[in-house]
Amino acid sequence: MAPGNELHITIISQKSPRAAVLKRTITDAMGDHASVEIQDAEEMKKRDNDLETDICIVDLMSSRDTARTTITGVRELFPRAGIIAMHIYTTAELVRPLIEQGADGYLTYDPSRKELVGSIREVAAGNKYLPAFIS
Secondary structure, eight states: OOTTOOEEEEEEOSOHHHHHHHHHHHHHHHGGGEEEEEEOHHHHTTSOOGGGOSEEEEEGGGOSSOHHHHHHHHHHHOTTSEEEEEESOOSHHHHHHHHHHTOSEEEESSOOHHHHHHHHHHHHTTOOBOOGGGO
16 A cells, blocks of 8 residues: 555445444554445445455355355455455464465454454555464
């Protein structure tokens, strides 16, 4: 992200209280450097979101589809956006397939503010963001 540029972040989630906490955390931490919207996965399929989204944070726990199917669908809808997947998985065997399907980063379901913002910055810079247990 170039200095002064605003990141457009879309949180894809069916659980609005959970998504609201993520949005507030990102907004509090990044201020004017990020605009954050929350979208229901089904509604997102009806829009052309790629032009407006730099980063997609995907709440896989709220998805009706499998994690792999969800990541593939988000990648198709947002081919240029960085994708950060969130789930309860804590083993490399379960997380690696998400990265192979197109996720650029992964966070466990309850990330710290530092982890959340760090993942956004890393993925926005074109890097992968993976937890230490993936190494």
